[in-house]
Each structure stands twice: as structure tokens, then as C-alpha cells.
Amino acid sequence: MGAAIAVRGVTRTFTLGARSVVALEAVNLEIPAGTLVSLLGPSGCGKSTLLRLFAGLDKPDGGSILIDGGDPNELRASHRIGVAFQDSSLLPWRSVWSNICLPLELAGRTAERADIQGLIDMVGLSGFENALPAQLSGGMRQRVAIARALVATPSVLLLDEPFGALDEVVRLHLHLELQRIRAARPVTTLLVTHTVSEAVFLSDQVVVMASRPGRAVRTIAVDLPYPRTPATLRSARFHELCDLCSEVLFSHASGMAASTGVQE
Amino acid sequence: MSSLRQGGRAELLWAVNFVAILLLWQCVGFATGLPGPIAVVHRLKVDGPELYWNAGLSTLRCALPGWVGASAVAAVCAMVATVWPVLAPGIFQLGVMSYCLPSLAIGPVLMIVLDGDGPRIVLAALASFFTMLVGTMTGLRACPPFQTMLVTAFGGTSWQALFKVRLRAAVPSWFAALRISAPASLLGAMIGEFLGAEHGLGVLLINAQQSLDLSRTLTVTLTSAAFAGVLYGVVGIAGHMCTRWARDMPLNLARESEALRVGWANTAQRTEAALLAAGRVIAAVMVALGAWWLALRLSGVTPYVGRSPLDVLHYLTDRTDGAARIGEIVRELGTTLLDMAAGLTGGIGAGLGLAVLSQIWPPLHRLLAGPVFIMQAMPLVATTPLLILLFGRGEAIVVIVGAIVTFFPIFVSVSQSFALTPRSALDLIAANGGGRLAALRKVQVPAALPSLFAALRITVPLSMTGALIAEWLATGRGTGYMLLNAVSMSDYDGLWARVAVTTTVSMVLYGLIGWIELAVGRALTAGRA
Ligand SMILES: Nc1ncnc2c1ncn2[C@@H]1O[C@H](COP(=O)(O)OP(=O)(O)OP(=O)(O)O)[C@@H](O)[C@H]1O
Ligand SMILES: [Mg+2]
Numbered sequence: 107m108g109a110a111i112a113v114r115g116v117t118r119t120f121t122l123g124a125r126s127v128v129a130l131e132a133v134n135l136e137i138p139a140g141t142l143v144s145l146l147g148p149s150g151c152g153k154s155t156l157l158r159l160f161a162g163l164d165k166p167d168g169g170s171i172l173i174d175g176g177d178p179n180e181l182r183a184s185h186r187i188g189v190a191f192q193d194s195s196l197l198p199w200r201s202v203w204s205n206i207c208l209p210l211e212l213a214g215r216t217a218e219r220a221d222i223q224g225l226i227d228m229v230g231l232s233g234f235e236n237a238l239p240a241q242l243s244g245g246m247r248q249r250v251a252i253a254r255a256l257v258a259t260p261s262v263l264l265l266d267e268p269f270g271a272l273d274e275v276v277r278l279h280l281h282l283e284l285q286r287i288r289a290a291r292p293v294t295t296l297l298v299t300h301t302v303s304e305a306v307f308l309s310d311q312v313v314v315m316a317s318r319p320g321r322a323v324r325t326i327a328v329d330l331p332y333p334r335t336p337a338t339l340r341s342a343r344f345h346e347l348c349d350l351c352s353e354v355l356f357s358h359a360s361g362m363a364a365s366t367g368v369q370e
Numbered sequence: 371m372s373s374l375r376q377g378g379r380a381e382l383l384w385a386v387n388f389v390a391i392l393l394l395w396q397c398v399g400f401a402t403g404l405p406g407p408i409a410v411v412h413r414l415k416v417d418g419p420e421l422y423w424n425a426g427l428s429t430l431r432c433a434l435p436g437w438v439g440a441s442a443v444a445a446v447c448a449m450v451a452t453v454w455p456v457l458a459p460g461i462f463q464l465g466v467m468s469y470c471l472p473s474l475a476i477g478p479v480l481m482i483v484l485d486g487d488g489p490r491i492v493l494a495a496l497a498s499f500f501t502m503l504v505g506t507m508t509g510l511r512a513c514p515p516f517q518t519m520l521v522t523a524f525g526g527t528s529w530q531a532l533f534k535v536r537l538r539a540a541v542p543s544w545f546a547a548l549r550i551s552a553p554a555s556l557l558g559a560m561i562g563e564f565l566g567a568e569h570g571l572g573v574l575l576i577n578a579q580q581s582l583d584l585s586r587t588l589t590v591t592l593t594s595a596a597f598a599g600v601l602y603g604v605v606g607i608a609g610h611m612c613t614r615w616a617r618d619m620p621l622n623l624a625r626e627s628e629a630l631r632v633g634w635a636n637t638a639q640r641t642e643a644a645l646l647a648a649g650r651v652i653a654a655v656m657v658a659l660g661a662w663w664l665a666l667r668l669s670g671v672t673p674y675v676g677r678s679p680l681d682v683l684h685y686l687t688d689r690t691d692g693a694a695r696i697g698e699i700v701r702e703l704g705t706t707l708l709d710m711a712a713g714l715t716g717g718i719g720a721g722l723g724l725a726v727l728s729q730i731w732p733p734l735h736r737l738l739a740g741p742v743f744i745m746q747a748m749p750l751v752a753t754t755p756l757l758i759l760l761f762g763r764g765e766a767i768v769v770i771v772g773a774i775v776t777f778f779p780i781f782v783s784v785s786q787s788f789a790l791t792p793r794s795a796l797d798l799i800a801a802n803g804g805g806r807l808a809a810l811r812k813v814q815v816p817a818a819l820p821s822l823f824a825a826l827r828i829t830v831p832l833s834m835t836g837a838l839i840a841e842w843l844a845t846g847r848g849t850g851y852m853l854l855n856a857v858s859m860s861d862y863d864g865l866w867a868r869v870a871v872t873t874t875v876s877m878v879l880y881g882l883i884g885w886i887e888l889a890v891g892r893a894l895t896a897g898r899a
Binding site: 197213 | 516
């Protein structure tokens, strides 16, 4: 059901006035169908840029991205991508309910009311169906965006820091819900995150990125057994993997460490 | 809860303001013998309200089609400009041109070319077109990129992005433009009536003024204000109900049109931009001449009154009389420019002065809120006959009419800019021991300069119309007078020539302010370096 993604030597450069910023340099990734891969890296290392390339919203300057052997644009045009952007990006004039329905409308499809209500209940927003985005908290808006990404049963799910503004309890709840949904229907998922434990808890693979220029420095396979539960968070293997990810992350952030005064 | 309480307080403030204005007006009435509110009510009873009501309806019958038509055309133009951005600057330039056409100048021409309600409808449309264009264009550009990107990411087409996002996001600014163009369209229709019609508020107003009937002139002026105010209010409420999701933000025509203009200027290199601008101006002139010629053709008006651009050229370059004619037009224009300058000076002085004063003494700002709000919903130039009766036909009237039309945009733009000063900048001055004046001098006034220039830009065409009307109705000299004189003398070449000249001057001044702003900006930054 999910699609396999292959990233070969992808490069993306932006020009800022006379300067050029290498947002991504020669990124190679192999994402098997139906798995969840996390992109973990410091701010500004090109995670969102990479996600936009997956969504077919932008084109690489060099290299290629193939989803099930085809161009991301084809997948996008056939309404098979679900995204939640970093800033929840709700349409301010639509209620929670109709914001969530947007992808269905665009695809010219209808869904059972019960299914949409189910999604709203899942993200803990029952009772807020008719609320406008301005009346929600930042975390609530993020949850609407997550529901919206899932509503059209996509083949590829792209989540850009979807849990950033959530408290620990709601976050864990949504982690478990995402796992449940993916167990029933293994959609290929890319999750951008800053949080090491979140990446390890949810992923099959963690891709650690570094900045200036943005690049993938290491892919770490997560061999924790499914289903993962709160108990997993206390297992020794979980902590080993977290430590490994942090180590890789910090070893490529020496410049930042020096500038923030951290002793090496 | 707190917003409720605030809402209640705001309404109370309005009510207090309103009562205060009525009282003040009645006191002035007692002191000077001018008609006060009581006299107006009395007059309304004596004449019978139907007189005013029917005149108002007649004006509305012309204003509404013009307003709706202009809004529709503006909406289509703005959508075309959004879908094909290359066309945007050209469309905007045409909007500017329509805005710079002085209604008093184009009016007599329309009276010749069209019949029935035609001229009034077209004048109403011309008076609201630019505002609607700016409002709709701003609205369509208002949606943040993520919103259209979202539609794209979920597989939507660019049409879906236009309909589901852009048009929806444009609604608040569209309503804001509708609201402020409503009084403008009424003004357009009334100017048409000044020039000659059978019914309408403008007719009633001119007749009352000419028979020196002060209390009726005042009552008609207030009736037109009431009609405009109701229109303004109804659109405002409708807009509020349709855009509950948005922050209520009034359309600042000065700022938005400037933002649109600057938006394109920045997209190219400087020489390239200058070339593009020149190209746009040339294209606009060609289109204007083309429209002029085409309108004559389509209307089927006899060549005797409908003079083409070539006829006018011959008229001005005639071997025997050409030089004398040009000299005459230039002399009149000199008078008109002086009249404009007087009005602008008064309006800028009052607008800036009151904006600064109400920063130094904040209660003043609250006091002015009421009158300023009323002015926004009023067809200002249409008050000229009343002002003539109050202030006579001398030099003063020119300054007063000019100042009244200029004051409002200047005061509003500058006040808004003052209000937007970042808290931190003011705190910085205060922390370093500076007072209110220092904050104004060092931070707020320099920061308000662009707003001031933007407001100036949009008031120049208005002050041209103001000067022309004052000249025609009061002082009896300058281009305003000669325009109408040309009509009565059947000097149609002279009429067309003056229309072309006033429009051109209005546009040149509009453009010139941009250059002055650049120069001032450079001088200021040079002084600091
Ligand atoms: N449209 C753009 N124009 C110019 N530069 C861009 C653009 N988009 C991204 N960049 C640059 O590319 C780099 C990577 O940006 P990106 O948004 O992908 O970072 P990120 O990893 O998502 O960071 P964060 O964790 O803070 O969201 C940054 O240096 C940014 O300045
Ligand atoms: Mg990002």
C-alpha cells in the first residue's frame, strides 16, 4: 500500500541575493515501502527542503527522487500524498471539520462522516468540530493538521515536526495512534523531528542530517520490536539507540558547539 | 469576556462622540445664526422628507450600477493580473489613470457622449474603480504562500488554488474596498448631477445653493452623508459577517496601492525598472488615446462635439491661434495648480499637525475618532456647495475644499503609522531618557514618511477634483471654470484639450511624488551617514 522512495544524489541550492546557500548536498536515501523514516538534524539542515521535494512542491537541482519508480509530481497530482507542514497551515476561514475535509474536496471524493469524526476523536478534538483555527491553541492546530494529512488515506505521509507544540502526554498518545494506523495500513512515512527519543520510538530508520551544507550523514536502523509501548521507552535498547543518534548528531555539530560555548 | 466589555465601551464612546458633535453643532448654530440640528429637522418637516428621500433614491439608482459594475470589472482585472502576473503592472497603471481622470473634467465629455443616466453611472464607476482594483489585487495577493502550497501538495490544480484559497483569502480586503468605495461612487454620481440632471441629490444641492438657501443646502448635504453612511454601514456589517475569521483591518488605499507599486518595482534591476516604468506609461497613454478614439466611434456621437485626439492636436498646433490657445490653457492651469497647492498645504498641515498632537495628547485621538469616521463615510467633495454658502466665494473656499479632501487620507495614514511603531523602539527611547517628543522626532516621524508620501500620492487626484469644483462653483477662474465655459461656448476642442491636460497633469503629479519621496529619502539617509 505504501510506496517505496529512492533518493539519488539530490542537491538543492538557494540563492539569497548574491550568496548561494546549499540546502541539500548529494543526499542518498532508500526508503522501503511501508516503513517510517525519521529525518533528525539541527535547525536549518534542509529537512523541510527535502520534504518539499518529496511532496513534488519543489525540484532538485541535481539527482533524482523516485516514488515507486515515478516522479513525486505524479503521486501528488493523483492525491496520494498526505502532508502536515511545520506551521500547521490551516485555512483561517474554515472550521476544524472543513479544514480536515480539504484533501477530500480537492480529490473530488467524499468520506463517511463517521470516519472524519473518528479522526477528530483520535486527535482529541471532539467538541471543536466547528471551531475556527484562530480559536485553537498551537498544539490543537497541529493536531488538526495531522488529521488532515491522514484523511485521504495517502500512500506517502510527510510530517514536518507535527508534534512540536504538543505536551508529553498528548504526544505519546498521538505516537501510539500513528503506530496503530500504520499497523492497519502501512503507509510510507517521513517524519521530520528535532527530538531524538521521538525519532527512535517511531522509526524503522533514523536518518541523521548535518548542516552547512545540508546532508545525510548516517542512517541508523532501529530494531526495536513492534508494537512499541510506553514500556519500550524504558528498555535498554531504546536508550542505546538514542545515545547513538545523539552521538552522531553532536559529532557533526562541532561548529555550533563552539559558538554556543559548549566544551568539547 | 474582556472583548465584550471593550466592545460595549467602544460603542459608548461612539455614542458620546455623536451626542457631543450634535451639541457642539447646535451651540455653533446658536452663536452664529447658522442652522443647527433643530433647524435641519424643522426643514425636513417643512419640505417633507419625501423630497430628500426621492432625490437620494435617484442618486442611488445611478451610483449603485456604477459601483457594482466597477467592482465586477475590477474583480475580473485583478483575477487576470493574478493568473498572468506580467499583465499586473499594466492593469494597475490603467487603474491609476482612471483614478487620475478628474471627474469634473471628464463629466462634461460624458454628458456629450452618453445620454440619460449614462454619465452619472460612468462617473460613479470611475470614482470607485481604482479603490476596488487595489482592494481586490491586494486581497488576491494577501494569502500567505503556504495556503496555495497546501492545495498543491494535496494534488489540487491552480484553479482549485484560486477558488478555494485565493478568492476566499481576498474577501476581507475586498469588503474593505467595497466599503470605502461606496461613498466615492455616490460622490461620482453627485458630480454628474452637478453638471446637469433632472433628479438627484446633486441637483437639489446645486439649486439650493444657487438660491442661497442655507438650511436646505445643509439638509441635502446631510442626506447625502446619511445615504453614504448607510451604504458604508451595510457593507461593513455584511463584510464583518462574512469574514469573522479575519482580523478587522480597514483598507488603507494609500498603503496598499503603494505596496502593489513597490512590489513590481523591486522585481527588476533599477535601469530595467525605469525602462519598464517608461514602457508602462507609454502603453497606458496609447491605451488611453485608443480608448478615447474608440469611445467616440462606438458612441456614434457627431464629430462636431466628439473631438478625436488628432482634432485636439490640430487645435493646439493651429498656425494662427495655436500659440494663444496653449498660452491660455497654461495660464489657467497655473491658477489651478496654485489652488491645488493651497489646498494640499492646508490639508497636510492639518493632517500632520493633528496626528502629531494626538500622539502627544492621546485623548485628542479618541475625540477625533468620531469626526474622522464620519468623514470616511462621506462624499467629501459633494459638500462644496455648502462650504461656499458658509465661507463665501473667495480664496478661502479653495483652501478649505482642498484641505478637506487632503486631510483625511493624510491624518489616517500617518496616525496608523504612528500606531504601528514597535513598542520596543519607543521603550528604547524612553530607557535612554527621551520623552514623547524625542520618540516622535527620532522614531515615529521618520518611520511615517513613506505613509505620508503614499497618502499624498492618492490625495493629489482628489485635490485636483476639489480645486476644479471650487473654481467652477465658487471662484470662477482657472481650469475648472474654463472647462465648463468651453461647454457653454460650444468650444468642444477646448473642452477635450483641457480634459487631456488635467488628466495628464494629475498623472504626472502622481508619478512625481514618487521621485520626491526618493529624493527626500536619499537626503535623509545622506544626512545620517
Ligand atoms: N525558499 C528558500 N529560499 C532561500 N533559502 C531557503 C529557502 N528555503 C530554505 N532555504 C534555506 O535552506 C536551508 C534549509 O532550510 P530548511 O527549511 O529545509 O531547514 P530545516 O532543516 O527544516 O530547519 P528547521 O528545523 O529550523 O525547520 C536554510 O539555510 C534556509 O535558509
Ligand atoms: Mg523545517
